Amino acid sequence: MTSLELTARKRVVVSMGGKGGVGKTNVMTGLAEWYDANQIPVTLLDLDTENKARGSLTHFFTGRVPKINIHTPDGLDSFLDYLDTGPPIVLADMGSGAGQVTHTWFDQMYDPASRQGIVFTAIGVVTTDPASVESVLTWADRLQRRVAYLIVENEVDAHATFTYWQESAQVRAFQHVFQPAVIRMAYRLPHLETALRNYGVTLTQVAQRQTSVPELQLTKAILRAEGYRDRLFEQFEQVKDRLLP
Amino acid sequence: MDDRVHAILDSLPPPRARSKLEPYAELIRALRARGLSYRDIVTILRERCSLQVGTHTVYNFVRVRTRAHRARAHRSPRRGSLAAQPRTVPAQVVETPTALETHLAAVKTRPIASAPPAPKEFAFNEHEPLRLISPSKKS
Numbered sequence: 001m002t003s004l005e006l007t008a009r010k011r012v013v014v015s016m017g018g019k020g021g022v023g024k025t026n027v028m029t030g031l032a033e034w035y036d037a038n039q040i041p042v043t044l045l046d047l048d049t050e051n052k053a054r055g056s057l058t059h060f061f062t063g064r065v066p067k068i069n070i071h072t073p074d075g076l077d078s079f080l081d082y083l084d085t086g087p088p089i090v091l092a093d094m095g096s097g098a099g100q101v102t103h104t105w106f107d108q109m110y111d112p113a114s115r116q117g118i119v120f121t122a123i124g125v126v127t128t129d130p131a132s133v134e135s136v137l138t139w140a141d142r143l144q145r146r147v148a149y150l151i152v153e154n155e156v157d158a159h160a161t162f163t164y165w166q167e168s169a170q171v172r173a174f175q176h177v178f179q180p181a182v183i184r185m186a187y188r189l190p191h192l193e194t195a196l197r198n199y200g201v202t203l204t205q206v207a208q209r210q211t212s213v214p215e216l217q218l219t220k221a222i223l224r225a226e227g228y229r230d231r232l233f234e235q236f237e238q239v240k241d242r243l244l245p
Numbered sequence: 246m247d248d249r250v251h252a253i254l255d256s257l258p259p260p261r262a263r264s265k266l267e268p269y270a271e272l273i274r275a276l277r278a279r280g281l282s283y284r285d286i287v288t289i290l291r292e293r294c295s296l297q298v299g300t301h302t303v304y305n306f307v308r309v310r311t312r313a314h315r316a317r318a319h320r321s322p323r324r325g326s327l328a329a330q331p332r333t334v335p336a337q338v339v340e341t342p343t344a345l346e347t348h349l350a351a352v353k354t355r356p357i358a359s360a361p362p363a364p365k366e367f368a369f370n371e372h373e374p375l376r377l378i379s380p381s382k383k384s
Contacts (some may be wrong), residue, residue, distance in 0.1 A: 130375050133375060137371075138369055141369040144365060144366055145366060163377065167377050167379055169375075169378055170369055171375070172378065177366045
């Protein structure tokens with residue numbers, strides 16, 4: 001941990017808004033649940049301007065998540081506004097295609113923000129698709145050491161392998177320089193995943209029987225959700241130094 | 246010049262080393278005329294002339310030359326010489342520079358710091374495909 005991280009007063013945790021459909025919002029939703037379960041106050045921000053409803057952070061946490069338009073000159077300044085007035089952690093879910101806007105913001109605002117004791121974590125999600133890996137590396141090329149890196153290997157199918165993430169020369173170089181934390185998000189049964197997404201229900205709500213959706217009230221769904229959540233929480237616990245101020 | 250004159254000249258001790266402030270004598274005189282303190286003069290010499298000198302050095306330099314100047318002024322003029330007529334300096338209004346003006350002058354002359362951009366620790370060419378280290382394991 002850098003000396004800045006040891007004295008950080010506030011942290012912005014942001015998903016790398018690169019390749020779409022890799023599971024960014026799933027990760028961020030799970031992380032929001034982890035903060036809740038540990039009674040850690042956090043501000044949730046939905047920066048996905050393309051995803052209007054289903055599958056967005058706003059959909060899962062109705063009424064709690066402001067939608068921010070990042071495509072205005074000061075859109076990402078909202079990080080700072082919420083850190084000023086709210087909890088010392090902001091969890092922001094970027095939409096795909098947010099790279100250029102975010103990189104420009106970091107070029108302009110990182111230095112003054114870091115002088116205020118604000119540190120950043122960028123969460124990159126990789127799958128078996130090499131394009132997801134390239135997206136992470138492109139972000140790293142622009143952000144360099146201004147963020148701590150947390151990489152989530154998302155098992156999008158039951159036999160997922162992460163060949164391009166684990167065995168490419170460019171990734172090895174990235175890992176050597178930035179020492180990212182790496183965790184795994186286990187495969188989820190597609191019908192359960194679809195139902196969660198369709199109805200905007202979190203794993204916690206299913207596990208704690210807080211949903212009225214019939215197929216999510218079945219015991220098998222409840223136990224599956226509990227298992228997925230517990231394993232995901234264990235993973236977050238391993239890297240909590242990058243999730244807290 | 247005859248040999249006797251040469252002999253006299255050669256017997257004289259070497260001339261005394263001049264002060265390093267000598268080239269700035271006129272500047273120092275003008276600054277004193279404007280009412281600047283010795284400390285201010287030291288600052289201006291350092292920042293505008295790249296000359297490091299102590300406050301007392303400037304003080305002594307001014308004092309010695311003021312004495313010499315006064316001594317010369319009191320000597321009786323040569324008869325029939327134009328130099329007999331005292332030089333008059335036209336009166337002019339001299340304003341003492343304010344602290345702000347001194348500060349602005351210092352800001353103008355300070356070196357411009359321009360740090361070069363930090364080199365990238367990691368570079369990724371998105372136009373190049375990912376290169377597997379073990380091609381036989383390609384999925």
